[in-house]
Amino acid sequence: MVPFVRAAWLLLPVLVLASAEAGARTVYRCVKGGTVSLATAPEPGSRCVAREIDDNAVALPNLWGSMGVFSGTLYEREQDGQLVYSTRDLPGSRVYLKFTVQTPPGEPAHPGLGNVGKPRLDMYPAEFKAAARRTGVDDAWLRAVAHAESDFDARAVSPKGAMGVMQLMPDVAKEYGVADPFSSGQSIHAGARHLNLLMHRYKGDLTLVAAAYNAGIGTVTRYGGVPPYAETQEYVAKVTALYELYLRAMGRKQAPERPAL
Secondary structure (H helix, E strand, O other), rough: OEEEEEEEEEEOOEEEEEEEOOOEEEEEEEEEOOEEEOOEEEOOOOOEEEEEEEEOOOOOOOOOOOOEEEEEEEEEEEEEEEEEEEEOOOOEEEEEEEEEEEEOOOOOOOOOOOOOOOOOOOOHHHHHHHHHHHHHHHHHHHHHHHHHHHHHOOOOOOOOOOOOOEEHHHHHHOOOOOOOOOHHHHHHHHHHHHHHHHHHHOOOOOHHHHHHHOHHHHHHHHOOOOOHHHHHHHHHHHHHHHHHHHHHHHHOOOOOOOOOO
C-alpha cells in the first residue's frame, strides 16, 4: 500500500494518513502532557484512543469546530517493523512533510466543545499570571480550564452549585479559604491551587487532572481513570482543545516541561 495524505480536522488540526485502498481505516488520537496528536499507530508513552474513519464518508467529522489555520509537521518512523506516521516528533522520527490546513468554518463541532470561541487573553490577565506564578500551574492550562468552566463569567453558578470563574463547589472553595466565590481573584487562585494538587496526585497527567476537576477525585479513583460519563469525556476533550488554543495564542508551541512529581 502506498501511503498518501489528505487534510482533515478530527481531534486537532492534523493530517489523516490513508492508503490507496478504499474502505475504513483506524487513526489514533493520542494525548501526552496535555497535547494531542494523530497517528496511524498508538504512540509509546501516550494515552491513545482508536477512531474508525470511513473513506466513503461524504465529509470527515469535525470534532474541533472552527479554529482557524494551523501549520504543523507530519513525521515518519519505524515501529514494530512497520512505517507509521504521527504529528508528534517521537525519538527516531524523520520529517515526512510540512502542512498547513484550515478548519471548515460553520460546521457543527463535537458536542463536548460547544461554542469554544477564540482565546480570551484579555480576561483577568493579572489574576491568571499571579496564580500561575504562585502555584506553578501553567497559565495557558489555567485559562483553558476557566474558559471551559465559566467562559470567564465571575457570577456564573452551575445547576450543581459550582460558582465563579473556576466553578468551585462550595466544599472546595471552603477548603481553600475562599471568602467570596464570585471574586475573580479568589476563584482563580483557589482553582490554581486545586489544579496544582491534582497535578501532583496524577503526576502531571493532564487528562486525569481534567477528569478529576470535572468529576472529582473519588470518581476517577473508582474507575481507575477517566470515568465513562459523556459529560466528563467531553469536558476533557474541550479543555485539551482549549489548552492548545491558548498555547498558540500566547506564542508557545508546546506545554512546558514539568519536573517529575
